[in-house]
Amino acid sequence: MTLSQLEVGETGVVKEFTDLEMSVKLMEMGCLPGEQVRVSRIAPLGDPIAIHVAGYQLSLRKFEASTIILQ
Amino acid sequence: MKADIRVALVGNPNTGKSTLFNALTGLNQKIGNFPGVTVDKKIGYTTLPDGRKAEIIDLPGTYSLYPKSKDESIVFSVLAEKETELTPDLVVVILDATNLKRNLLLYTQVADLKIPVIIALNMMDMAAKANIQIDIDLLSRRLGVPVVPVSARKVEGIDDLKKIISFANTHALQVEGIEVQAIAPAIIAAIKEELHIDNPYFALQLAHQHETLNFLTPAQSDRIEALELEHGFHSQKAQATETIARYNYINDVLYDTVKTPVTAHDESLSNKIDKVLTHRVFGFIIFMGVLLFMFQSIFAWSAYPMSLIEDLFVWTEGGLRQVLPTGPLADLLIDGVVAGLSGVLVFIPQIAILFAFISILEDTGYMSRVTFMMDRIMRKVGLNGKSVVPLIGGFACAVPSIMSTRTIENWKDRMITIMVTPLVACSARLPVYTLLIALVVPSRNVWWLFNLQGLALTGMYVLSLLSAVIVAYVMKFVLKARERGYFIMELPVYRMPRWNNVLFSMYERSKAFVLQAGKVIIAVSIILWVLSSYGPGNRFEKIEQKYQQPQFTKTMKPDSLTRVISTEKLENSYAGILGHVIEPVIKPLGFDWKIGIALITSFAAREVFVGTMATIYSVEGDADRIDSVQDKMRNAKNAQGKPVFSFAVAFSLMMFYAFAMQCASTVAVVYRETKDWRWPAAQFAYMTALAYGAAFLVYHLLK
Incomplete structure (x- = not known):
């Protein structure tokens, strides 16, 4: 299951990434394996999404969220 | 101005770095360019309690020393390059006390360069409000560097910070964090030896960034490239290893120094605001309302100061005419220079007002929500959520709008935005349109409600937006992307605008x-x-x-x-x-x-x-x-x-x-x-x- 499949309000724990380049950027922003993430909202047009991670809100596109595999 | 000590300000975006810079230096600052790049260089001066003068360099906000935009790439260059006119004696890393974990990543990187460091722990008031308890003494002991609590917005703790800057050691005191050598032992050892470098993290950064660093000679850069091949160095893998190691270390540091309640108070308030402002219907209506208000204000509020400036120039021209002897010199000065100058200065009210709005929208955190809402539409035509602001601003004037494209990190998206913004019908076209429409379009109503002349003018405005979108779409295929586009962006907590920053920005x-x-x-x-x-x-x-x-x-x-x-x-x-x-x-x-x-x-x-x-x-x-x-x-x-x-x-x-x-x-x-x-x-x-x-x-x- 990937982060892009979560509905608003659902939580998951990051397991690994499918894209190395994207993972480097995401991990810098505190989105690391073992970290809990919660989808806080989806943009009015369905993309991008906003997640709650490491104590703050991060927005990312659906495609980017699909590179994050959850436990 | 000659300074006794040079201090660099480093920190994440949205940590109040500019506010701290303004609080430290007041109006005593100047903007220039870093050598060879377009990035704005902000330098200010402040007097320390012991009477020495400190030069403060405000470096662009960044989440790590690995740059994602041109602005960010400056940070490592300035910190690492030895003995230039910018090399800092001391780095003040500014951390957001409400989000220490992510903020400490950048700190640990800077600390590993072994430059003397001080931590300014900003937003202490917000942290207190959110019930986040930080043991400052323990944090300071853990890291080995002074930690000064400040609230830049309320101008609290600034004197303490100045005092600590004046006491600062010339040697790096920070304790060892992660084991840098272990990330890529072979390449670090090789670069250290060949380029005579002591610091392992500096050597590692050279391995990552040698292609874009100006201070390396081409021969050095080629040599590093060869060493990378020889030792099988993979930049992204090494970076991933490093980031994970750093966060492990940060978790250890924060384990008993920071107590965070389950839900921060501000976050939940922010959440409520977001429910309205990014609502699928109200979100767009509110955005339209904000824009409408912005335009009305740009036109309405600038009218009076603009006519004042014009009057001032008419008066000056008249005065000069009387004082100067008639002849080509007077004509050149009055009809050429002064008239040209008035053409420039008359735009100042519009520029200042537009930037006041942009600065307020950015400061409050609303701008990132607009970006969030619009990204999908804008991406379709080769732009980016962040292009909305310059395009809309283009209705007033393309000049400040093009300046505001700097917030777009992606090179291609920014260039396309710059290229199409002048197509949007700016206020200077209005007199031309009204004159010509009045000349040939009859002023008569159709369908009872719509005036033909008004319809023609509206048509010109719609045409301008359409043409910008179409040209952007074409350029999407013409321009080659320099980097992969992505949209990983912090949505900061809503905050009241800082009026001082608004004034500075204007x-x-x-x-x-x-x-x-x-x-x-x-x-x-x-x-x-x-x-x-x-x-x-x-x-x-x-x-x-x-x-x-x-x-x-x-x-x-x-x-x-x-x-x-x-x-x-x-x-x-x-x-x-x-x-x-x-x-x-x-x-x-x-x-x-x-x-x-x-x-x-x-x-x-x-x-x-x-x-x-x-x-x-x-x-x-x-x-x-x-x-x-x-x-x-x-x-x-x-x-x-x-x-x-x-x-x-x-x-x-x-x-x-x-x-x-x-x-x-x-x-x-x-x-x-x-x-x-x-x-x-x-x-x-x-x-x-x-x-x-x-x-x-x-x-x-x-x-």
Whole structure:
């Protein structure tokens, strides 16, 4: 299951990434394996999404969220 | 100014770094460029408690030393390059106390460069409100460096920070964090040995960034590249390993120093606001409302200061006329330099107001929500959520809007935004449109409600947005992407705007505009003045002599005689001759040589059109009387005795003004933002081509 499949309000724990380049950027922003993430909202047009991670809100596109595999 | 100690400010975006910089330095700051790049360099000065003077460099906000935009790449260069005029003696890392974990990543990287470091723990008031408890002494002991709690917004703790800066050690005190050597042992050892570097993290950063660092010689960079191949160094893998190691270390540090409640108070309030502001219906309605208010204000609030500036210049011109002896020098100074200067300064109110709004929208965190909402639509046409702001701002003026594209990290998205922003119908086109529409479109209502003239004007505005979107879509395929586009962005907690920052932003942007764009505008104004005031050979003298003859002086009134003389002089001036020269080119668009002169002078600024028309058709009274210009233009007949400004010509002319890049300020600012003449040149070329094509098409369709 990937982060892009979560509905608003659902939580998951990051397991690994499918894209190395994207993972480097995401991990810098505190989105690391073992970290809990919660989808806080989806943009009015369905993309991008906003997640709650490491104590703050991060927005990312659906495609980017699909590179994050959850436990 | 010579300083005793140089301090660099480093921190994540949205941590209040600029606020701290302003609190430390006040108005005692200047903006320049870092050598060789377009990034703004902000330097300020402050006096320390011991009387020494400290130079403070505000480095661009970044989440790590691995850069994602041009702005960010400066941070490592400045910190790492030895013995330049920017090398800091001390780094103040500013951390957001409400989000220490992510903020500490950058700190641990900077600390590993072994430069003396101080931590300024900002937003302590917000952390207290959110019930986040931080054991500052323990944190300081864990890291081995001074930690100063501050609240930049409330100007609290600034004196303490200055005191700590003045006591700061010249040696790095920070304790060892992660084991850097273990990330890539072979390459680090090799670079350390070959380039005689002591610091392992510096060596590792060179391995990552050697291609973009200016201070390495090409030979050094090539050598590092060879070493990487030899030792099988993989930049992204090493970076991932490093980041994970750093977060493990940070978790250890924070384990018993910070206590965070389950849900932060501010976050939940922010969440409630977000539910409304990014709502699928209300979100867009509110955004439209904000924009509408912004435009109304830009026009309404700038009207008075703009007329004040104009009055001031009229007064100055009058004063100078009396003081200076008449002659070409006075004319050049007054009609060329002062007139050009007034053309620049008159835009300041609009620029200042637009930037006040942008700064408020950014400060409060609303801008990132707009970006969040609009990204999907904008991406379809090759733009980015962040392009919304400059495009909308383009309705007021392209100049500040192009300056505001700096928030777009992605190079391609930013370039496309810069290239299409001048297509949006700016306020300078308004007088041209209203004059021409009033001339050929009857003022009559259709479907009871809509005035035909109003519909025509609305059509021009809609056309401008459409053309910007279409050109952006085409450029999406023309421009090659330099990097992969992504949209990983922090949505900061909503906050009240910091009014000081708003004022600083208004002041800074206006100053940058006057200094940079001003030079070009004045130069162009002077050239235009020379072109329209002088003619080749003794043509002007001949005109003077001709009208001194009795058949003119006897039969004509003195002021109408002056008008006829100046009209004939204009025709024989270099500008007039140019108008005749380009007549064959613009004839297919339905334009004659007089319109040609207006087109040429309009390349300085579009609003010059009305003034030039006024001069050419030698209107009685002042150039601002649009009615009389309109009458003269309506009565103007061509050689066949038909009106010059037919429906087809007027619309062809409007098309030309809609698309052509007739604005010296925009050309100047595009150059300033891209630091490459090819961008404004390409923009000028494509827009002129588009203008010619559209005008040609419209003229022949309507003829």
